[in-house]
Amino acid sequence: MVEQFRDRVLHSSTTAQIVDRFRTAQAKPSVRRLFLVWAILIGVTGLLTLNLVRLQVFQSSGLLKQARAQQTTFLRPFVPRRPIIDRNGNVLAIDRPVYTLYAHPISFKSPKTEVATKLSTILGTPAGDLLQRLNSAESGIRVEYAVSESAADRIQALQIDGLELAQQQQRLYPQQSIAADVVGYLDIDRIGQAGVEYSHKNLLERSVKSVRLSRTGSGVMMPDRIPGGFLQMDNLHLQLSIDSRVQRTAITALQPQLKKFNAKRGVVIVMDAKNGEIRALAADPSYDPNEFYKAKVEQFKNWALTDLYEPGSTFKPLNVAIALEAGAIKPNQIINDEGAIQIDGWPIQNFDYSSAGARGASTITQILEHSSNVGMVRIVQQMPRPTYYAWLQKIGLGQLTGTDLPFETAGQLKDQKTFSESPVDAATSAFGQGFSLTALQLVQLHGILASGGKLLTPHVVQGLFDENGQPYWQSPHTESKQIFSPQTAQTVLRMMESVVQNGTGKAAQIPNYRIGGKTGTAQKASANGGYIEGAKITSFVSIFPIEAPRYVVAAVIDEPKGEDAFGSTVAAPIVKAVMEALIVADKIPPSMPDPAASPSPSPTP
Structure with a gap:
């Protein structure tokens, strides 16, 4: 028993020693692992600390900007275009x-x-x-x-x-x-x-x-x-100065005439004689801007201010005004109209010379009434050519009108040396050929006569207005320049009134209204020089009412066909229809009879 007990004790003691040894063996690696774990934790913490220092101290401003950029955006809203x-x-x-x-x-x-x-x-x-x-x-x-x-x-x-x-x-x-x-x-x-x-x-x-x-x-x-x-x-x-009612009337009057005379195109322009505002500018053919992609490219061009042409007889009243203002002629002066002449070897004759022949002694008014080319040559010859040329420049030939519409083309006028040395250039300019302008400039030039001698700037923009009609911004325009005296302008207006009463402009007459006007039928110039055979441009310009001019109205028709295609037959009826629309739209009262009116004096040799 004792031996058995001793053996058990010895066995237990041996077991305990073995366990202690095992625990001691296990304890040594655990300390190493613990040390390793703490080392890793301390290292990571250090790295995190260093990174935080880098972020908070060295990169804070950049990161702040980046954060704000991510949290905000810049937006420009789509806003409809103004009407x-x-x-x-x-x-x-x-x-x-x-x-x-x-x-x-x-x-x-x-x-x-x-x-x-x-x-x-x-x-x-x-x-x-x-x-x-x-x-x-x-x-x-x-x-x-x-x-x-x-x-x-x-x-x-x-x-x-x-x-x-x-x-x-x-x-x-x-x-x-x-x-x-x-x-x-x-x-x-x-x-x-x-x-x-x-x-x-x-x-x-x-x-x-x-x-x-x-x-x-x-x-x-x-x-x-x-x-x-x-x-x-x-x-x-x-807001524009355009009146849609007058604009529509102009188109309605223009289209039938273009069809009747098989014309290439036409344009009607109405300008306020007091301030240069354009009340109508209507061309045909045109295009529908809602379906612009269906139009021909040439229709996008506003040829009333991009294409040049020779104005012909519609320029004659301006030449009369120049001669009067220069003191070269008197209102009642008599001019010999031979009907046909030669200038420096070049023949010049009246359009009706074959039927009317030489009219002989004629007043200035009668020369305009009959649209005499020879009579106008004789008037212009009363001035030295350099003087005449200076006046053509003064009224704006060869220059832009200054309109606020885009793509305007300046007219063409020969240089002073060539013009002054050529009797033919001055002679052809007397009846509106040898130089070119746009239809808009023709209206501007007649506006000089209608406004009492002032050169106005034709324009269409009135300004920005609010819904109550109050101006926010108004378009500034060039101050008008006095070209002719009011007396000269009024004298020529009376002559133009006689053209409508007794001359080639009878088709524009409106009962009880005093109207002045001038017809024009000119050869169409070729881009390569000379003139296109059989092609012409017809036109008519009116100013009314004569006693207190309010409007200049012009119609220009490109290449009308037919033996009876003249300014008086093609363009004058269009202008008459537009003037009638203006009378209704603006409630223009009938004219009072002219107390100074008297029959044209009989010419004497």
């Missing part, structure tokens, strides 16, 4: 919301044929054409441009997956082609390409600055951070 209105408030151009329809056939859950059929009834486009577009790609197909709001609502109601409507603004021109030559148009990129849409971009585009907005981490704008008035717009509109 354009006429002098009476009628809208000529305005923005409206439209949509572009995109298709992503890859997302369609219905057959393409079915989608095309449904869209066809809404868009008014053949289903076959739409199907062809849908088959062109798997995604990002532009199906239709400028879809109206009502059509967009119907498309959305179809609930077809894969159709997308993107909203945008479209420029609408309610008057269509009526004022296209003045207003112009915006292209598909909303860039003005003609008219005031081009020349007055800075007035039509509202000034809106980019605004800084806050956003969440997911990119959503935070409404409470949007500044007050962010989406507010001014209510200003660009």
